[in-house]
Amino acid sequence: MVDALKEARRILRPRGLLIDARPDSRVFAYAERQTSTGAYRRAGAIATSREEHTNDRRSDDSVATAVRNGWFRSLRASRFWHRVLFEDRPAMQGYLDDHVRFVHRVRWTIDPTKRRRWENDPWAIRRAVRYELFERI
């Protein structure tokens, strides 16, 4: 990954902009149910898998190395959220079963009766994306 950042620096003009955006594993993603009014209500938390945590830390280390080497200067860092939508809860669970980033089990904050009752409602996974803007030195 450091090699990729070194290459990014090579092709960037001086003071050019590097944008690094990645899923933010420092916070939970959330399982949300869409209510009849269209609003989303949080119903559980979804952790990032251990392997992906490790990969994310490696990416962080690479970026830190690039900054320490004087290749880039951080301009701004923040986070935003977006929702991946599913037509029902089994569809969301199917996605989690296939997805390597997340653990497969939701930590539910609603009881099983409600989960069953809302099984066929639209659901979403609300996840965080972290990003940082860098200036090429």
Add this chain to the structure above:
Amino acid sequence: MVTSTSAVGRLLPAISSLLRPPPADELREYGGIGLVRRKRVIDVGCGDGRMALGCAPYASEVFGVDPDPSAIRLARAKARERGVTNTQFKVGVAQELPFADEHFDVVILSWTL
């Protein structure tokens, strides 16, 4: 922020761009289209061209690079469908980009590192 796609998690799990934010939303979060307006932009790890094609209406020139040939084929097809003429896609890896030194104003690594 909410993606505008619906039920794509079930229908198209392999098309990663449909599981990610729309490029306009993502650009707005980073600071808006001014970041790429009239700039030479490269999207490294471009996949099926989501961000590269999102930047194309504003940038002077856009390149997308990805190691997956099928993703690049899809990106090229999308560019043709949309009539985008200032964007090119190449198969390649982030560690060895086929461009001259200091060629770009903006490098995007979106879901790449």
